[in-house]
Amino acid sequence: MKAHELRKHAEEIGFTPQEQTRWLAPGQLARTAVKVVLATVFAGYADKREIQGALSERPLHAPLCEPGAQELWIDFVADLGDGFDATSSVAWTLAAEKLTVDAPGPAPPGLTSRGALLVLGGDEVYPVASARGYEDKMKGxxxxxxxxxxxHPLLVALPGNHDWYDGLTAFLRIFAQQRPIGGWQTAQSRSYFVVQLPQRWWLIGLDSQLGEYFDDPQLRYFQKHLSANLEPGDGVIVCSAEPTWVKSADRSADAFDALHWFDRNYVRTRTDPQTGEQRPTGASIRLWLTGDRHHYARYAERLPEDTAPTGHLPPDPRRRQMVTCGLGGAYLSATHRLPAALPLPPSGSRLRERDDPPVVFDRARATDPDAADSRRMARRLARPWSPYWLPRRNPGFAELTAGVHAVLFLLLGFLFALSQGVLKPVDAVRHADGGALGSFVGGFCGAVAVLFLLRLLYRLLRPHVRAKPSTTLVALLMQVAVALAVLAVAVGVPFPDSWSGWAVLMACLVLAALVGAVLGSEAFALWILSARSGAATDWQMSGQSIEEHKGFLRLHLAPDGDITIYPLALDGICREWDLQDDPALGKRPVPAAPPTVRLIEDPVVIARNARTP
Known part of the structure; x- marks a missing residue:
């Protein structure tokens, strides 16, 4: 049965399966915007991380059932709590005790084991956090x-921005009260954690709230349970809520500063309690893991002796790795604009104490989706014949543009009437000819051109004012162009003389709504595709709510201390489910045909320290 049919059995299975979030549906967009604004405004006044300082604190250990284990399987998944089909397909793949993985090329399929540790890397529910949302979209x-x-595999969770939109209330109730989620056991007491692993490895989760800072109770926690226990040669895995290393090249040169500062002061060095001086620990961060961007991408450290061009670095276990894998269930993100190389920290960073020269990380060639598929899929947003066309994928968007263009017609009609010396738009539409319309459109475009010239002149006279081009203005002008086209069509229609003014006006408004619903939506989609920065670039993919291309990371910590990363992707998601009896739950949905799993790229080996191979 389909997900919508499963909803009829919500009482039996204990949760209500949900559809994928439609991010540009007007109602959804408005509700999410309100939550984002409230969370941003009040985050500094009600930071629950400060309150967590009074809670019990202890490091965790994995695995739970084998304290003396010499090896360990770890699963990492992020951005997971969205549509039922995608989220559950990933969950079932993670839960399989043994997993056969199709290897690229002629290599035979390999076998991996379920992780004794499951790491949720942020954004465990969409679009905003709530107790009901977690139950229906993640826990269930x-x-x-x-x-x-x-x-009893251990489960640890890191909050992302969507988990923070209710102030972290629901997140702490779900993940910080040591209650199991099915067969997975939660044990953390805060929104951040330290997990001691075999073979002198440490896994930590950092909570930077909504990208702000690390609070003092959190830093004391890491000072006590991580820094004070590090020994020379120890390897550290850091889980963060977003890939700030990419943002440092993309939007803000200071985005990576907090993570770099933490690395220098809490991993590579620690504070001597007697003298207050920073002493080297001999440990290092070997792997950075994150989600937030819903794709797979990896950046590898460029070693001093490397001469290969960017993106062609040969495998070497000495390299540190930065991996983004947000394929757990939410919409797919683009990869075709990812930077090729990342100097960290970048030259524009304002951080006082930093590595000099900066360490450069190169993007690996394999991404999911790959760059060509990413470009192709992004363009579907503006293809009316595609099921991913903006208004088709986001219910209510066409109605919104229809209403907008009905209002625009009234405004432009009134201005057009004034230009003809009359007050009623209906009279201007009925009696104007092509010359009058051309004069009005020409005058309107001339006024817009004058405004642009004045703005340009202002910037030339005051060069110190760095004003970025207004993308919002471009979007508005595209809608005005559609509205002018509607006005031209209305002027060209030979309305019968017998029609009253109200009948003509209603016909014009219907025309404006119909044309606006189609061409207005298309103009907005084309504007989104033309964007090269800002929120509009994210809408290119989020507006499509793509459910395919899901996956996660599986890590193997070997007895020799090396970690191997297996980046796994599902070949499709399950859309057909059977309802089966279960002794623990009563009823539960089971995939009619579980998806197959493949490697996104060859496994990546990371040594615990940068020893010479």
Whole structure:
């Protein structure tokens, strides 16, 4: 049965399966915007991380059932709590005790084991956090995928921005009260964590709120449970809520500063309690993991002896790695504009104490989706014949543009009437000819051109004012162009003389609404595709709510101390489900045909320290 049919059995399965979030549906966009504004405004006044300083604190250990284990399987998944089909497909794949993985090329399929540690890398629910949202979109699907497990795998979770939109209230109730989620066992007491792993590895999760800062109780926690226990040669895995290393090249040169500062002061060095001086620990961060961007991309450290061109670095376990894998269930993100190389920290960073020269990380060739597919899929937003066309994928968007263009017609009609010496737009539409319309359109365009020239002159006279081009103005002008086209059509229509003024006006408004719904939506989609920065670039993919291209990371910590990363992708998601009896849950949805799994790229090996191979 389909997801919508499963909803009829919500009482039996214990949750209500949900559809994928439609991010540009007007109602959804408005509700999310309100939550974002409230969270941003009040975050500094009600920071629950400060309150967490009074809670119990302890480091965690994995695996739970084998304290003396010499190896470990770890699963990492992020951006997961959205549509049922995508989220549950990933959950069922994670829950499989043994997983056959199709290798690229002629290599035979490999076998991996379910992680004894499951790391949720942020944004565990969409669009905003709530108790009901977590239950329906994350807890229910994961509980159904693994109702019980004899080995009691440990689950740790890091909050992302969507988890913070309710001030972290629901997140702490779900993940910080040591309650199991099906067969997975939660054990953390705060929104950040330290997990001690075998073979002198440490895994930590950092909570930077909404990209702001690390609070003092959190820093004391890491000073006590991480820094004070690091020994020379220890390897550290850092999980952060967003890939600030990419943002440092993309939007803000200071985005990576907080993580770099933490690395220098809490991993590579620690504070001597006697003298207050910073002493080297001999440990290093070997792997950075994150989600937030819903794709797979990896950046590898460029070693001093490297001469290969960007993107062609040969495998070397000495390289540090930065991996983004946000394929857990939410919409797919683009990869075709990812920077090729990242000097960290970048030259524009205002951080006082930093690595000099900066360490350069090169993007690996393999991404998911790859660059060509990413470009092709982005363009679907503006293709009316595609099921991913903006108004088709976002219910209510066409109605919104229809209403906007009905209002625009009234405004332009009134201005057109004034230009003809009359007050009623209906009279101007009925009696004007092509010459009058051309004069009005020409005058309107001339006024816009004058405004642009005045703005340009202002910038030339005051060069110190760095004003970026207004993309919002471009979007508005595109809608005005559509409205002018509607006005031209209305002027050209030979309305019968017998029609009253109100009938003509209603016909014009219907025309404006119909044309605006189609051409207005298309103009907005084309504007989104033309964007090269800002929120509009994210809408190119989020506006399509693409459910395919899902996956996660599986890591193997070997007895020799090396970690191997297996980036796994599902070949499609399950859309057909069977309802089966279960002794633990009563009823649970089971995939009619579980998806197959493949490697996105060859496994990546990371040594615990940068020893010579």
């Amino acid at each position: 699907p994961y509980r159904a995928a693994l109702p019980t497990a004899d080995d």
